[in-house]
Amino acid sequence: MTPEEMASVREDLEAFAAELFDGFFRADQRRWGQAYVRGLLLDGRRKSVEPMAARLGEDGNRQALAHFITSSPWDAAHVRARLAWRMHEAIGPEALIIDDTGFLKDGDASACVSRQYTGTAGKVTNCQVGVSAHLATDHASAAVDWRLFVPASWDPASPRADEVKVARRIRCGIPAQVGHVEKWQLALDMIDETRSWGIDIPLVVADAGYGDAAAFRHALEERDLPYAVGISGRHTAHPAQAQPVQPVCTGTGRPAEMQNPEPAQPVKDLVIAAGKAAARPVSWRQGSRPGKGRSGFKRMYSRFVALRVRPAGRGVRKAAKDLELPERWLLAEWPTGESEPVQYWLSSLPSGMPLATLVRLAKLRWRIEHDYREMKQALGLAHFEGRTFNGWHHHVTLVSAAHAFCTLQRLAPDPKDTAQA
Structure with a gap:
């Protein structure tokens, strides 16, 4: 200088x-x-x-x-x-x-x-x-x-x-x-x-150390803040198409609450059920290591599955009468050669979000x-x-x-x- x-x-x-x-x-x-x-x-x-x-x-x-x-x-x-x-x-x-x-x-x-x-x-x-x-x-x-x-x-x-x-x-x-x-x-x-x-x-972007806390995600929703946060595969959710039903009431007491007909499943199982064929290739940014790309650096690349799900637990509702669980993105990274996904995210980003944009934002961490x-x-x-x-x-x-x-x-x-x- x-x-x-x-x-x-x-x-x-x-x-x-x-x-x-x-x-x-x-x-x-x-x-x-x-x-x-x-x-x-x-x-x-x-x-x-x-x-x-x-x-x-x-x-x-x-x-x-x-x-x-x-x-x-x-x-x-x-x-x-x-x-x-x-x-x-x-x-x-x-x-x-x-x-x-x-x-x-x-x-x-x-x-x-x-x-x-x-x-x-x-x-x-x-x-x-x-x-x-x-x-x-x-x-x-x-x-x-x-x-x-x-x-x-x-x-x-x-x-x-x-x-x-x-x-x-x-x-x-x-x-x-x-x-x-x-x-x-x-x-x-x-x-x-x-x-x-x-x-x-x-x-708001965070890893599973924060995303695993349901209270953290719910607090973000209370603040109307979109998020893309890591979670572990043990978290449970329902498929997006799952709809709550009213159990048949046989007595004269208080009506039973709306329930989902099937129990929630671990998100890992939902992604595996979708199959490896559901994974799509995504390149989300230029890496720092030398490679064959135009810039001389290797592009970050993997395969991802994106599903619409309803995370288990009532979470945060806008009104007490809203009994339907919120619909969210479940994003999973499933690289070629791996027998199962290696990383998961939940996101409240809009349903029409392109996969490449969803991956890039989740990976912004x-x-x-x-x-x-x-x-x-x-x-x-x-x-x-x-x-x-x-x-x-x-x-x-x-x-x-x-x-x-x-x-x-x-x-x-x-x-x-x-x-x-």
Whole structure:
């Protein structure tokens, strides 16, 4: 990068940071917020406060940076809202993607550290778990909200509370009102918060860790939010053509409720009954590995079955008199060479949705994995060494800001192309 290009990027960063931190009343908070984001963007293996301070030159005040990120009372939600407004405009998102990632820890002094499962390690290990929400489309995505998961062992109101961990809550600055709730409920909190910022959510995408919770799907329907969420094959449903019937009433008591004539079946059985011949080939995006495609990269390709079904359980109705179970998409990936489907989704997208579009949107979750990889490998997402609840939220928010800045730089037109035009 030429000195002129570096100067241009520095100016862009200053303007971006000024927009994010405009609501800060104190000039020193605006200064250290920009410095912290710049430190995350500078080359270097470790992105904790001390090594970043060593790279920041005149802004390399370790004590000031540590105070800003760990103790300074600024509201992370304020920055996230501004970040969401900026990235919604830049990306034009097709979905809000929900997922969680692990922050591996050696010790047990940091807020909400516990032995728990994380896909980051693929096992139960000592870690924190953060739930995040990302605005996304095929070409770009940005993390705009976060929650730190509080294990039951950290919640004094839980029967599984650990006295030692509960005693650490004050030292870690965990607010008294913050307790253990399921990750899908944290996801709903973020969805509600994102909408409160005036952000339109066209679709919610999540894996089976969230889609398996019927309460999560029902809550999305209560909010009139379309979804495409992973589920496990054990969930049950009726074929779309199944209609409830009124049982014959032989007594004088209360009439029996409408019932389906056949019991619900596992979705796996419904897809297998449709047969492998029902699977259709779909290519949904360009992959990252070299291939023989026109772009030089391999296309992502598989075979899919899409059925209209009525998920078992009454779920959410618009009116009490509506006794018919809602009709939804059941999407299953059934690759060539596999004896049975390998992945399933439920979706409330319209019945006329083309299969290729349905697959592409359900598979859009890949963007969140891309974001996690970039934020962890290049921007120090998991490098925060502070122990406080607010410090964790401050750090992940500013890492999201650094990642968003990189995304904006990638989306910006090349000055050379503009000059040639």
